[in-house]
Amino acid sequence: MDVMHCTYDIDGDDFTSAGEASGKMKRVLRKIGVDFEIIRRCAICMYEGEINMVIHANGGTADVYVDVDSVKIELKDNGPGIPNLDLAMQEGYSTASEEVRNLGFGAGMGLPNMKRYSDEITIATRLGEGTTVTMMVNFNEKVRRGSFESCGNS
Amino acid sequence: MNHAVTLDKEKCKGCTTCIKHCPMGAIRVRNGLAHILDERCIDCGVCIKVCPHKAKKAVCDSLERLSEFEYNIALPAPSLYGQFHNLEDINVVLQGLLDIGFDWLYEVSKGAEIISSVTRQYIVSEKDTPRPLISSACPTVVRLISMRFPKLLPNIITLIAPFEVAAMNARREAALRTGLSADKIGVFFITPCPAKVTAGRYPLLMEKPVVDGVISMAEVYKKILLAMKKIKNPPQLSQSGAMGIGWAHSGGESSALPQKQSISVDGVDNVINILEDLENGVLLQVDFLELNACNQGCVGGCLTVENPYIAQSNIKHLMESLPASSPKMEMGKELLLELRGEKPLQYSPTLKLDDDRAVAMKKFVRIEALTQKLAGLDCGSCGAPSCRALAEDIVLGHASEDDCIFRLREKMQKLTGSSEANEYLPPPFRKREENEEN
Numbered sequence: 074m075d076v077m078h079c080t081y082d083i084d085g086d087d088f089t090s091a092g093e094a095s096g097k098m099k100r101v102l103r104k105i106g107v108d109f110e111i112i113r114r115c116a117i118c119m120y121e122g123e124i125n126m127v128i129h130a131n132g133g134t135a136d137v138y139v140d141v142d143s144v145k146i147e148l149k150d151n152g153p154g155i156p157n158l159d160l161a162m163q164e165g166y167s168t169a170s171e172e173v174r175n176l177g178f179g180a181g182m183g184l185p186n187m188k189r190y191s192d193e194i195t196i197a198t199r200l201g202e203g204t205t206v207t208m209m210v211n212f213n214e215k216v217r218r219g220s221f222e223s224c225g226n227s
Numbered sequence: 228m229n230h231a232v233t234l235d236k237e238k239c240k241g242c243t244t245c246i247k248h249c250p251m252g253a254i255r256v257r258n259g260l261a262h263i264l265d266e267r268c269i270d271c272g273v274c275i276k277v278c279p280h281k282a283k284k285a286v287c288d289s290l291e292r293l294s295e296f297e298y299n300i301a302l303p304a305p306s307l308y309g310q311f312h313n314l315e316d317i318n319v320v321l322q323g324l325l326d327i328g329f330d331w332l333y334e335v336s337k338g339a340e341i342i343s344s345v346t347r348q349y350i351v352s353e354k355d356t357p358r359p360l361i362s363s364a365c366p367t368v369v370r371l372i373s374m375r376f377p378k379l380l381p382n383i384i385t386l387i388a389p390f391e392v393a394a395m396n397a398r399r400e401a402a403l404r405t406g407l408s409a410d411k412i413g414v415f416f417i418t419p420c421p422a423k424v425t426a427g428r429y430p431l432l433m434e435k436p437v438v439d440g441v442i443s444m445a446e447v448y449k450k451i452l453l454a455m456k457k458i459k460n461p462p463q464l465s466q467s468g469a470m471g472i473g474w475a476h477s478g479g480e481s482s483a484l485p486q487k488q489s490i491s492v493d494g495v496d497n498v499i500n501i502l503e504d505l506e507n508g509v510l511l512q513v514d515f516l517e518l519n520a521c522n523q524g525c526v527g528g529c530l531t532v533e534n535p536y537i538a539q540s541n542i543k544h545l546m547e548s549l550p551a552s553s554p555k556m557e558m559g560k561e562l563l564l565e566l567r568g569e570k571p572l573q574y575s576p577t578l579k580l581d582d583d584r585a586v587a588m589k590k591f592v593r594i595e596a597l598t599q600k601l602a603g604l605d606c607g608s609c610g611a612p613s614c615r616a617l618a619e620d621i622v623l624g625h626a627s628e629d630d631c632i633f634r635l636r637e638k639m640q641k642l643t644g645s646s647e648a649n650e651y652l653p654p655p656f657r658k659r660e661e662n663e664e665n
Contacts, residue, residue, distance in 0.1 A: 103375075
């Protein structure tokens with residue numbers, strides 16, 4: 074059985090459409106009968122990632138690979154990159170503009186939530202080139218591995 | 228599961244208006260008739276509102292059923308008071324109910340006030356229940372959540388509905404007063420919407436129905452209007468205040484709570500949007516979420532007669548001259564227990580393609596591929612609301628590719644080997660001209 078693959082474009086100019094891709098992914102997972110707690114975790118990971126791409130990177134693409142027992146979410150952007158990944162992973166740390174914060178975003182919980190709700194997260198970022206966040210969520214495993222690694226941070 | 232929303236086969240023209248508007252994609256046109264897929268229907272009544280031929284209707288109980296009982300009690304929903312122009316005194320409407328054949332009445336708005344005060348306790352005592360708490364007053368919303376937003380089921384306030392409180396109190400009081408046994412007393416709820424007809428017959432949170440029948444507001448309205456013309460000085464019959472009557476429109480239930488932190492959302496699409504947000508983990512800094520499937524709340528129910536905006540204004544006008552609420556009732560802890568639902572709300576998955584996830588995935592991939600092949604016009608000629616819905620029906624074995632007139636046309640063209648059939652294309656499919664603007 075092949076892996077099911079869906080690609081979604083995240084529009085960087087449009088705050089109001091952020092969350093659309095996560096909504097679409099949710100419908101896919103519901104259709105194939107994934108447990109709703111898992112769907113919620115996937116949706117949060119994807120939603121936070123989408124918002125991040127809109128706020129910081131002028132959009133990008135989201136690739137979702139659904140296997141029978143896991144989902145892999147790959148978020149790719151050509152934004153400015155993350156200068157200090159350790160800081161970025163801290164809860165409450167945010168580089169979002171005042172304007173973005175006034176819209177109710179930029180609370181510094183994006184990456185921490187993505188880490189918390191995924192089983193595995195890999196972040197590859199290069200300054201001036203962009204960032205790729207890859208997250209795995211397993212459907213069956215009760216014990217989550219919670220591993221976290223970053224690579225290619227220049 | 229039986230629904231109150233059904234089809235009048237004589238009137239249905241097999242047009243595709245209702246399939247396009249149904250928020251659950253629960254209608255298919257087959258052999259000239261718009262069939263409702265029972266397992267997907269949430270009784271929202273949108274199809275009743277949009278049908279140009281009045282072919283969708285709610286199956287309610289008729290006033291004739293009053294003859295089955297020795298003593299009959301009407302339970303008017305507060306939205307009833309919003310149906311009359313220039314109404315200054317609710318007692319005129321209530322006397323009208325007595326004049327058309329009821330022996331007694333118990334206002335649902337009084338039941339609503341009881342639920343409001345118990346909800347205040349509930350918010351304080353249920354500290355561990357996830358926030359925001361979601362009102363269970365709109366049965367369509369509860370069904371929607373149990374089908375599409377299972378994660379939010381624990382947020383629902385598991386108190387029974389105002390009409391159920393009213394029904395239990397009315398029957399008990401009437402039995403004491405008349406000496407009749409409970410089964411000789413008929414208790415009839417006068418409803419603004421079909422969802423509450425279904426909820427009356429198949430309660431969401433109770434084991435057994437507590438009303439004997441549910442009568443459409445539109446049917447009662449016609450009779451009452453004639454009776455009301457003759458009423459000059461009605462006795463004081465109303466027992467509820469502005470707080471209970473406010474439940475008739477969106478925002479009323481929230482304003483009966485001390486918590487300033489509440490949001491009221493009305494209209495089924497808006498309700499779906501906010502539930503999506505909540506499920507996505509969007510934090511709403513509120514304690515209470517009032518959700519009504521109908522625009523403007525219950526005054527927008529499809530069994531009402533007045534324009535919902537006018538009805539809402541009528542309700543607000545009536546509220547101005549009323550005390551905040553009915554005389555204080557004893558609200559012990561026991562009442563909170565008594566008004567709690569007897570059965571838990573259950574997740575009823577209707578979207579799953581197959582119980583086996585691997586099979587479901589295969590089906591999903593086929594649906595995706597098939598959707599790409601279809602015209603994408605969402606024309607509805609196949610009887611499904613969209614090309615994607617048709618693709619899903621095909622994969623699940625409920626429809627065939629030939630149901631799509633564009634696919635059929637291609638097939639015929641191949642069979643005849645002629646390109647002539649392709650010369651005339653409907654406007655959406657004609658090739659765009661090179662210099663065409665837009």
